Amino acid sequence: MSAGQPLRVAVLVSGRGSNLQALIDARDAGTLPIELVLVASDKVAAQGLRRAEAAGIATLALAPRSYPTRAAFDRELFARIAAHAPDLIVLAGFMRILDGAVLAPWQGRIINIHPSLLPKYPGLHTHERALAAGDAEHGSSVHFVTAELDGGPLIAQARIAIESGDTPDALAQRLLPHEHRLLVACIDLIARRRLALREGRVMLDGQALPHPLQLAAGATRLA
Numbered sequence: 001m002s003a004g005q006p007l008r009v010a011v012l013v014s015g016r017g018s019n020l021q022a023l024i025d026a027r028d029a030g031t032l033p034i035e036l037v038l039v040a041s042d043k044v045a046a047q048g049l050r051r052a053e054a055a056g057i058a059t060l061a062l063a064p065r066s067y068p069t070r071a072a073f074d075r076e077l078f079a080r081i082a083a084h085a086p087d088l089i090v091l092a093g094f095m096r097i098l099d100g101a102v103l104a105p106w107q108g109r110i111i112n113i114h115p116s117l118l119p120k121y122p123g124l125h126t127h128e129r130a131l132a133a134g135d136a137e138h139g140s141s142v143h144f145v146t147a148e149l150d151g152g153p154l155i156a157q158a159r160i161a162i163e164s165g166d167t168p169d170a171l172a173q174r175l176l177p178h179e180h181r182l183l184v185a186c187i188d189l190i191a192r193r194r195l196a197l198r199e200g201r202v203m204l205d206g207q208a209l210p211h212p213l214q215l216a217a218g219a220t221r222l223a
């Protein structure tokens with residue numbers, strides 16, 4: 001990627017695509033210097049694909065059952081994504097575990113948003129698990145993707161208080177707008193070439209991050 005050019009971003013979705021919509025809206029508002037080059041999905045019916053079509057973004061839907069193995073699907077998906085020459089791949093509600101060998105060449109160029117304060121609660125049912133544990137707070141994390149599920153280097157987090165009477169749905173609902181701002185803010189730092197992964201460490205303005213950045217309540221920028 002070259003400085004000054006909009007960051008070429010491909011987004012992978014499996015469902016609703018509200019995080020994708022946040023990126024589209026920020027791009028359209030002129031506040032996020034990205035070009036959305038592709039939205040891809042493992043679900044033909046994903047609402048995220050319809051959002052992309054409505055925004056005039058190229059789409060790709062591949063059905064995993066058409067491939068003999070999980071790795072064969074992942075290889076085809078990433079070959080098709082690579083044809084669009086993205087600088088960054090964003091997993092935004094993409095509900096598949098990706099093959100390590102397929103991910104390897106994309107190290108530092110692929111991020112994920114996960115609805116928990118990682119390293120707490122990798123995997124599914126994060127809101128249920130935070131409530132069951134009696135946690136006082138919950139949140140969302142954006143991290144660089146490695147072969148370890150929800151385990152790559154953390155970029156930033158957004159936190160919310162858990163309230164008495166919260167249900168998993170209520171918590172998910174309340175967290176969502178924070179997720180949207182968090183994802184946009186992280187991609188903004190990458191697009192402005194301020195944040196990158198170097199030798200396994202997250203670097204901001206040339207300095208290794210000692211802790212994940214924290215998005216302040218109501219803020220739209222991390223740094």
Ligand code: GRF
Pocket residue numbers: 013014015016017018019020048092093094113114115140179
């Ligand atoms: C978000 O909660 C995200 O953190 C998780 O899946 C959900 C996707 O929502 N990975 P949407 O499809 O972006 O609306």
